[in-house]
Amino acid sequence: MSTWPDTRILDLLGIDVPIIQAPMAGATTTAMVIAASNAGALGSMPAAALSIEQLREALSTIRQASTRALNVNFFCHQPPPADAARDKRWKALLEPYYRELGADFDAPTPVSNREPFNEAACHVVEAFRPEVVSFHFGLPEKSLLDRVKATGAKVLSSATTVEEAIWLEQHGCDAIIAMGIEAGGHRGLFLSDDLNTQIGLFALLPQIVDAVSVPVIAAGGIGDARGIVAAFALGASAVQIGTAYLFTPEANVSASHHHALRTAQASETALTNLFTGRPARGIVNRVMRELGAINPAAPAFPTSGGALIPLKAKDEAGFSNLWAGQALRLGKETPTYELTRELAEQALAKLN
Structure with a gap:
C-alpha cells in the first residue's frame, strides 16, 4: 500500500x-x-x-x-501511599453487595495492582x-x-x-x-x-x-x-x-465482556473510576449505575479494584470492568x- x-x-x-x-x-x-x-x-x-x-x-x-x-x-x-482508612470506607460502601452475593466480607481484601x-x-x-x-x-x-x-x-x-x-x-x-x-x-x-x-x-x-x-x-x-x-x-x-x-x-475478553460488547448501545459507555481508581471508559453495568460511575470514595489508582474482586467472582457482568470506547457499535x-x-x-x- x-x-x-x-x-x-x-x-x-x-x-x-x-x-x-x-x-x-x-x-x-x-x-x-x-x-x-x-x-x-x-x-x-x-x-x-x-x-x-x-x-x-x-x-x-x-x-x-x-x-x-x-x-x-x-x-x-506513581504508586499511591497506603491509606487504610480510605480502603476501609470503600469496602464498607460495598458491604451490602458482599452480603447479597454471599461473598466473605471479613476475608482479607485481595490486592489489585x-x-x-x-x-x-x-x-x-x-x-x-x-x-x-x-x-x-x-x-x-x-x-x-x-x-x-x-x-x-x-x-x-x-x-x-x-x-x-x-x-x-x-x-x-x-x-x-x-x-x-x-x-x-x-x-x-x-x-x-x-x-x-x-x-x-x-x-x-x-x-x-x-x-x-x-x-x-x-x-x-x-x-x-x-x-x-x-x-x-x-x-x-x-x-x-x-x-x-x-x-x-x-x-481475550470474558464471557460477560464479550456479551456486553455485542449488545450495548453506543450511549451505554461512561467514564468510571470504580474499577481501578482512575477514570476509564467502559460499558455501564450494575455497580456503575448504583454507586455512580465516578465516585470519590474509590481508592487511588490502581488499588480500588481489590475490593471488587470477590464481587466479580459472584457476578462478573455486574462488578467487572467492561472497557469499550464510544464506537463499539462499529x-x-x-x-x-x-x-x-x-x-x-x-x-x-x-x-x-
Whole structure:
C-alpha cells in the first residue's frame, strides 16, 4: 500500500499502514499483536498487567513469530501511599453487595495492582529492543527514558489535552497519541485529574497538530475507514484503534465482556473510576449505575479494584470492568489480520 497523504509515522516506526493496534491490558494477546504486525500495522503489547516474567514470555513469543516492528506499552503512574482508612470506607460502601452475593466480607481484601515502568521493565526493553515503546500517564523519569531511547526505540505517549501534548514533545516523545474522550479504557491524563479538561477527538486533534512539530496519532472513536479518513483530514499521521480489536477472535475478553460488547448501545459507555481508581471508559453495568460511575470514595489508582474482586467472582457482568470506547457499535466479527487490512484498504480507497 502506498500514497498515504502523510507517511511520517510509516517512516518513523517502520510500518506499512498507519494503524496502531491499541495496547489493551488483559484483552490484548500475543496472537493479536502478531496478526496486527504481520498485516502491516504496529502491534502493541501491554505490560501493565503482566509480571516481568510474563512480559518476557510474551515478547519472546512475538519475536519468534514476527519480524515486524513491535510496540511495548507501559504505565507511568506513581504508586499511591497506603491509606487504610480510605480502603476501609470503600469496602464498607460495598458491604451490602458482599452480603447479597454471599461473598466473605471479613476475608482479607485481595490486592489489585499495576506496576509502573521501573528498573526491571527497563531491563526487559534493553533485552528485547522493541522498535517502539509507548507510555500512558506521561513519561517515566529521565534516567529511565534515556535508557529506553538508547536502545533505538521510538517513544510515544498519550495526550488528552494540548498542554499534555506540548509537555510530551518537550520531554522527548517522537510522536504523540491524541486521545479523545471517546476512547475506551484508561484516560491518559497526567497534568491534571480534572475531567473537565477532557474533550472529543475532533476538537482535540487539530489543536494538538497545530501545537507540536512531531507526528500525531489519533485515538478515540475510530472504528472504521471513515474515522481513519476523518483523522487524516484533521492532521493525523496515523490512528490508534482499540475497541474494534476487542471483537476479533484473538481478543481475550470474558464471557460477560464479550456479551456486553455485542449488545450495548453506543450511549451505554461512561467514564468510571470504580474499577481501578482512575477514570476509564467502559460499558455501564450494575455497580456503575448504583454507586455512580465516578465516585470519590474509590481508592487511588490502581488499588480500588481489590475490593471488587470477590464481587466479580459472584457476578462478573455486574462488578467487572467492561472497557469499550464510544464506537463499539462499529465493531465486526473479523480476525485481526483481516480487520487491519480491510481498514487500511478501505481508508486508502477513500483518500485517493
